[in-house]
Amino acid sequence: MLQLNYETYLNKVHGGWIGKCIGGAVGGLQENNKSLMDYTMDNIFPKVIPPNDDLDLQVLYLQEVLEKKGSRITTEDIGAAFATFNLCMANEYSVAIKNIELGIQPPYSGSFNNHFFRHSMGCPIRSEIWGFICPGHPDVAVQYAYKDGIIDHEQESVYGEQFFAALEAQSFLEHDIHQLIHFGLKYVPEDTELSRCIYFVLDHYSRQIDWRVTRQNMTKRFGSADASYSVINLGITILALLYGESDFTNTMLIAVNCGYDTDCTAATAGAILGVIYGANSIPEFWLQKIGEEMVIGTVDIKRYSDKIIDLAKDTCTAGLSLARDGVIEVQFTDLPADAKPSLPLPIPVEQVELAVSYQGLPSIGYGETSSVSITVTNHADEEFAGQLSIAPAAALLSSVKEIEVRILPKSEFILSVDFEVKADIESLPQRNINFVKLVKDGAGVTTAITEKSFGLSGAARMKVIGPFWDNYDTTRYESDPYNGLRPDTLHAMFNGYVNLDKPYIDESFADLHELECELVNMHEDKISPDRFIHYAGPSCIYLVHEIICPEDRLNAELLIGNEGPYKVWVNGKLAMESRSAAMWMPYNDETFIDLKAGINTLVIKLLLIGKTSDFSYVCRNEGSKLHLFTDLESHIPAPVVVPAAVN
CATH class of the missing domain: 2.60.120.380 (Jelly Rolls)
Structure with missing residues (x-):
């Protein structure tokens, strides 16, 4: 089992959050400027530090998801908080929130109606919370990152969040940035633009090509008119980390001067250096500029404290909770009296679980049929007998209303259900929420087991x-x-x-x-x-x-x-x-x-x-x-x- 000194853990997490705050602040000056720039130490820091969704959403996840739901959270838990508390209605965020409000849950919320922004930067910027609560356990961090990423993205962007989460989790054990980059690449499929871009930067760096030329060649090969395109932005973060040579100041300057989604690229680079080397490694110039408090403004939550050190402590006690729950295998040593697991104990896994998947788009049009698969999984050691009922939205009809089910232990039952719009309807709502309910028979008593809702967007x-x-x-x-x-x-x-x-x-x-x-x-x-x-x-x-x-x-x-x-x-x-x-x-x-x-x-x-x-x-x-x-x-x-x- 991995042993990790608590003070070392806290110092690294604190450094990661400080680096995140600094990078977000300096990158906010020229966010989405795709030009090559020439900021210096004299003008890179803004006069007023703006709030940054890159940080805010992760604070939201800690406070409203992990600290309320516990370590065994679902993607629906994260998505609900994302849709409820997010004040930033930009781009893929607004699309995902619209989908969730239509009853379309992840992963469909990240892909449906999201043609332009599905590979953008909204989720790679949210990796730190998962890496920081999973020290030395990149596999677990990647699982959390996936649950988060599919809320508003797919493929390249989700791989990007998983890549950073793995790298950051491994940073508690490894200090060499080259080794960490190659380690993170294990979680990125080879046949992706993201993988090709990162290897492209590694190759240029190994040949000692000037960073400006590397940046130019990278934009020719992987660039986009979309300043938020994840592939080019992850490439810039890796470029800054490599050419910055572990120097915090040089890394920040390169990340910002490369342009594109600068608050994202600089914030992630700063977080990675901070977690690798700890809070005490960040130069005094940057510590004085950023101060001790974070600025929250793009999520509708209130913190008991805005101090960065308190965010770090809360993150660490969440990590202690994961160890307590057996999610990660870490023995934290030299724990102070106030360092205790903060998350609620996990809720036992439901013996019978309902899941809904769409056989095509999560939408329905007049005169068409839309189909879904309903899966009932019996996790128990005994047979399950009951009824499965489907209550369609007011504008719809379903091919199945109720069916008897008998499911063997540790088995599943899959039912395909067709939906159609009522023929005599005069209008079709955007929002059509359908309900699936499972009840159990026993000793002449019918007991409700579980219920699930899902939406079909009206075409x-x-x-x-x-x-x-x-x-x-x-x-x-x-x-x-x-x-x-x-x-x-x-x-x-x-x-x-x-x-x-x-x-x-x-x-x-x-x-x-x-x-x-x-x-x-x-x-x-x-x-x-x-x-x-x-x-x-x-x-x-x-x-x-x-x-x-x-x-x-x-x-x-x-x-x-x-x-x-x-x-x-x-x-x-x-x-x-x-x-x-x-x-x-x-x-x-x-x-x-x-x-x-x-x-x-x-x-x-x-x-x-x-x-x-x-x-x-x-x-x-x-x-x-x-x-x-x-x-x-x-x-x-x-x-x-x-x-x-x-x-």
């Missing part, structure tokens, strides 16, 4: 009108220059034209309900027209979405992502337009709209030019604390009947 039901296109350039000619004859230019014959300002339908939308259209279900916010429009070439389509809002919502923020030109009308009023081409991301444009109680008609005019013309929109406002709306409903329009042709 938006939209009309697609078009495509439309032109054989000539309507921005140059008021009428057909070919007089309806065969075009005499190669471009007109082999390409085409489209014009954002040309009304291909009546853009007063007075006859919208009479136009021939196709009805489609949009399961996610990101709309990829090439899935339902197969016309090849420049064209225009109109998307019509009738949204039911439960109340008047004035000045709601409409966030738009686009690749090509578009116009958006809300209730007949032009709300936003763009003529630019861009890389799709969810927040390319924003505007403010008024939604009324009842049906609101949103019309999107899209120009389709390249291979894809992805588009997205979401709504939020201050009344929802900037949470993305989850209580809207999609009106189910009646199909348009096109009169048959008369001979």
